[in-house]
Each structure stands twice: as structure tokens, then as C-alpha cells.
Amino acid sequence: MRTKLAIKTHAVLEKYFPERRVFLKSDNDTRFIRLRPGTQLIAFTGCALLVAWSIVATAVILMDSIGAGNFREQAKRDQRTYQARLNDLSGQRDARAEEALAAQERFNAALTQISVMQSELLSSETRRRELETGIDVIQSTLRDTMQQREEVRTRLAALQSEDGADLQVASNTAPMDFLADALARTAEERDQVIADAQDALLAADELTQKIALMEEQNDAIFRQLEEAMTVSVAPLDKMFRSAGMPTDQILRTVRKGYSGQGGPLTPLSFTTRGEELSVDTLRANRLLNQLDRLNLYRIAASKAPFANPVKDSFRFTSQFGYRRDPKTGGRRMHQGVDFAAGLGTPLYATADGVVTHAGWGSGYGRLVKIQHEFGIETRYAHMSKMRVKVGQRVSRGQRIGDMGASGRVTGVHLHYEVRVGGKPVNPMIYIKAANDVF
Template structure:
């Protein structure tokens, strides 16, 4: 059976690939090589495979060259678009920085105006109290004078009645000169009492006019203070709420830390000396409470990371969230934001706090950690130089190091993190919330 199949196969091959001989002739001898049908088939198959491979390889190379060219062009277009976007963002950031600076100047001017108005308000309140006391004295004097005038009139009437021949003067046989002197003194006292009463009424009218003028001035000062408080407190309140920070709890925490007697945040109020509080007193107390709230907000703002860690020109190179790892190419969580600038760019603390770490941090490189109030921690990684030590207390805006490329990086930048209760949150929440305030 095998022999018949082999014979048939050989016959078919002989039909298409007849046996050939290749002669090789030399000077002394002639030889030949017999090419059997199977050998010819193998040679043809090998040649076909080689030609096919060459065609496929050439096509792959051409397609790769075309694709690479298109990819490079696309990459260049993307790079130009990205660069234009970065330039636009840089311009927007500079504009926001100018707006923040202008807002800060307006805020400082409003605070200065509030301080002046508060002094004027306290002075006017003191003057008003003094005038009220003076009016009370004048009214008392006026009542005494009116009483004395009535007594003098009564005496004068009695004397005049006696001068007409009453039983009292006739019985006493008083001299005429004594009566004349008594009448003169009584008339003089009466005239003086009338004059004093008129002067007292004029003074009372003048004081009433002054009090009305002071009330108008106080009302103007109150309105200006209320407007200033509204302009100053509202942006700070919005900033904390935009950052997701509960304002009531934050302010209560700050108040507990500054509750000592005589401290900067001792609750303020006007005394009413046991009397029912007047509308002005209630209004002044509301304003003073607003000022106290403003002070609390300012202190809380210095203790939360609302400041930008990089004040020189920079660009954002990586945002918070999942991204492609620049080293491995895999997808992983990026727990902060990256600021790219020149080597040695100053880096600043974003809030008041205490340095808890200042050293090498594995992939972080040279790392500084700062613990702030409200359970907030900030991290500044990849520094070229650290300018603080563990345990050191720092203030918002204080320089803590220089930008570098230490640790696991692909270039010079700052990796900045904000952690609340140990959990990483997006730092841009705080930075964007403060754009309209600082």
C-alpha cells in the first residue's frame, strides 16, 4: 500500500518536476548533479517561502515607516497644542495671581478702615454717654431751679400781700426798708431763676441737636462697618465651604485655642449697665461679633493649606488622580499634584504648622512633612535642598526648601500632597478655593 502511494506520488512529481541533471565540467573531468523531483519541490518551496518573507517584511517596514511618520506628525501637533494650552494656563495663572494680590490689598484696606471706624465708634459712644450724663445733670439742675423759682414766687406773693396791710406785717411793725430790700432780693432771684431756666433750655436744645448729629454719624459708621464686614467675611466663608471644611467646627476649634482672658479673640460687647439694651448697643454688639468672626477666619485661614507652595513661574505637569506611571507605563494613583519649574526654585509652607519629617523618603526623595491644625498634613517631595528641621514650627509663606529631582522622578518638579486624617485629598481644592481671597 505504501509502495503504491509512493509510486503515484513520484509519478505526479515526475509530471511537474521531471528529473534533471546539472553538469559540472572541469579541466580534467565532467560531473553532474541529479535533481530528483522531491529535491526540486523542496527547493521551490524554500524559494517561495523566502520570497514571501521578503515581501511581507518589506510591507511591514513600509507600513511602519508610514505609521511612524504619521505618529511623529501627530505628536508634534499634540506638542504644539499642549504648549499653547500651557501658555494659556500660565497667562490665566498670572491673571489670577494679580487678582488675588488686588483682593488681598482690598482686604487689608478694609481691615484698616474697620480699625479706624471701630475707634471712631468707641469714641462716639463715649461722647454720647458723656452728653447723656450732662443732660441728666442739666435736667436735675433745671428741676431744682424751677422749684426754687416757685418758692421765690410764693414768698414774693406773701410779701406783696403783707405790704397791702395784712395782719402779719401790721402785727410785726416791720420797717419799710426791710420790706423794700426783701422785695428787691426776691425780684432779683426771680429774674436770675428765669434767666437760668432759659439758659438751661437753650443748652438742652443744643445738646439734643448734638445728640441727633452724633446719632446720624453713628448710623453712617454702622452702615460702613456692616458693609465692610460683609465684604470681608463672605469671601473667607466661601473659601472654607469650597474646600469642604465645616465652618462652624473650624471656628469653634480656633476659638478654643484662643480662649484665654485678654487674648486677641476674647468676645467683645458694650455694657448696658443693667439697663435694657438700646438698638445701637445691639447693633454694635453684632458688629463686634462679626469682627470676632473675621479674626477667627483669618487665624483659621493661616492654619489651613490655602497658600500656593510655588510662587515663581511654574506649570502643572500632573494632576491628582489615576494616571499612567512615567516609569513603568502602568496605571496607578497619583496622590498629589506636580509643579514644574527651574532647579532651586523656592518652595514655601502652605499653612502654619510643625515639621514632622525632613529627610529621605524612598520614592519621594528629599521629603518635608508638616502637620497643621484640623488633622491636615502637607508633603513636599523631590527637593534638592531642605531648609527646615524636625520639630521646627513654620508659618504660612515661610521658605522650607528648594525644588529638585531627588527620588523616583523623570525631571525637576515638586510633588505636593495634602492629607486629611491620613487620607490624600486633591490639593487643588484648597488652592482654587483661595484664588479670590489671597
């Protein structure tokens, strides 16, 4: 059975792969190599496998190349979109900053106007009290004058009843003339007092109208101030909450560091009568409290890294989180964000603080560390030049160095880190939170 199968197989192979001989001729001898059908089949199969492997490998490489090209194009498109979004956010940030500045200016102008209105209100209230006192005196004098006139009339009637004869009346002509003159003067004084009282009442009515108008103006000013404070405080509060920072604790910390007081203590009041505080006084005190909260927020914002370390044109080349290592190709944690720009681009502190390190750092190259309030630290790596020293106090927006390519890098860029309590956090949390404010 095996012999028949072998014979049939050999016959089939002979049909497609007939036996061939390869002659090798030399100067002295001629030899040949016989290629049997089985040998030819093995060679053909090997060549076919080699060709198939080459085709598959070429297709795989071509597909990888096309996929990589598509990935790069997609990455470039995403990068352009992200850059456009950043430019738009930057424009919005500038607009919000201008609005906040305008609101602050309006608040200062309104506060000045409130002071003027307060002075006018006190002066008006003083004049009104003086007029009320004058009116009381005039009315009292008028009552006394009327009473005296009635007494004189009573006495005159009594004298007339006692003197029934004409002779006796004639003998008393002189006292009667004196009494008549006195009555005439009293009547004139009464008429003058009545006229003065009417003028005083008209002046009081005018003063009341002026006071009502001033109160309406004060109410309008208070509403504008309250709206301005709402517009100013709300974005700052949202910024801190977006960054995950406890606002109440931060404000207590700032208030504790800025709590110096002294001098005579004079409470805010719109009256000198020692009465209960008015509604306007309470509203003014609430506005002052909101203004104090706004100032505390602004102080805290200058001490937290909400600013951008690069102000010139740049692009983001690496985000916070796990990524492919550009040197080894392995996957590792990237503890900051990378800003790429030209060599020597100015770098700025993102918050007020103290420089704790300014020197070479393993892998970081030329490295600057700044310690801020609330347990926050920022790091600026791969600099070409450092412009601060250890122990130096810096302010937000102060230039601290130049962008470079020192340390473990593949090109010129800034590696920027934010650490809270020694643990790295995403710096973009702070930068994005401040887009609507700064």
C-alpha cells in the same frame, strides 16, 4: 476537468510570467535555474505584500508622528492658557488681599472713632443730665419765689385793710418800704431765674441737636463697619466651604484652642444708668462678635494649606489623579501635583504645623512631612536640600527647603501632596479656594 483548468491557468501565467532561466556560470561549469510561472507568481505576490506592508507601516508611523506632534502642540497651548489663567488668578488674589487689608484698616480706624464717639456721647449725656437737674432746681426756686411774692402781697393787703386812717398808714411807712424793697429784689431774682431758665432751655436744645448729629454719625460708622465685616468674613467663609471644610466645626476647634481669659470682666455699654442695652450697644456687640469670627477664620486659614508652596515662577507639569507613569509607561495614581522650576528654587510651608519627617523617602527622595491642624498633612518631595528638622514648628510662608531632582524623577520639580486623615486629596482644591482671599 482539472487538467483543462490547470492548462488554462498555466497558459494565463505563461502570458504574464513566461518561463525564465537564470544562468550561473563558473570557471569549470555553467548551470541554470528555471523559474516557472508559478514560482514567479509566488515571488511577485510576496514582494507585493512586502511593499504594501511597508507602505501601510510607514503611513501608520507618519500618522502617529503627526498625531503626537499635534497632541504636544495642543498640550503646550493648554499649558500656556493654564499658566495665563494662573497668573490672572494670582493678580486677583493680590488685589483681594489688598482689599482685605484696606478693609481691616478701615475697620480699625472706625473702631477707634467709635471709642472716641462713645466717650463724647457719655460726656454729652452727663452734661445733659446736669442741665436737666439745674433746670429742675431753677423751676423749683422760681415756684417758691412766686409763692413767697404772693404771700407778701396777701400780707400787705391785709395790713392796708386793717389801717383805714392816713395817720396809721404814715406810722407804718417803714415796714411798707421794707416790703417794697423785698418785692423789688424778688422781682429781680424772678427775672434772672427766668432768663437763666431760657438760657438753659436753649443750651438743652443745642445739646439735643449735637446728640442727634452724633447719633447720625454713629449710624454711618456702624454701617461702614457692618459692610467692612461682610466684605472680610464672606470670602473666608466661601474659601473654607470651597475646600470642603466644615466651617462651624473648624471655628469651634480654633476657639477651643484660643480660649484663655482673665482679668476684670467689664461688659460693653454706652450708658451708666443700668438700663436695657440700646440699639447702638447691640449693634456694637454684633460687630465685635463678627470681628471675633473674622479673627477665628484668619487663625484657621493660617493652619490649613491654602498657600502656594512655590512663590517664584513655575509651571504645572502633572495634576492630581491617574496618569501615565513617566518611568514605566503604565497607568497609576498620582497623589499630588508637580511644580517645575529651576534647581534650588525656594519651597515654603503652606500652613502652620510641626515637621514630622525630614529625610529620605522611598521614591520621594528628600522628603519633608508637616502635620497641621484639623488632621491635615502636607508632603514636599524630591528636594535638593532640606532646611527644617523633625519636631520643628513652622509657620505658613516659612522656607523649608530647595527644589531638586532626588528620588524617582525625570527632572527638577516639587511633588506636593495634601492628606486629610491619611488619605490623599487634590491640593489644588485648597489653592484655588484661596485665590480670592490671599
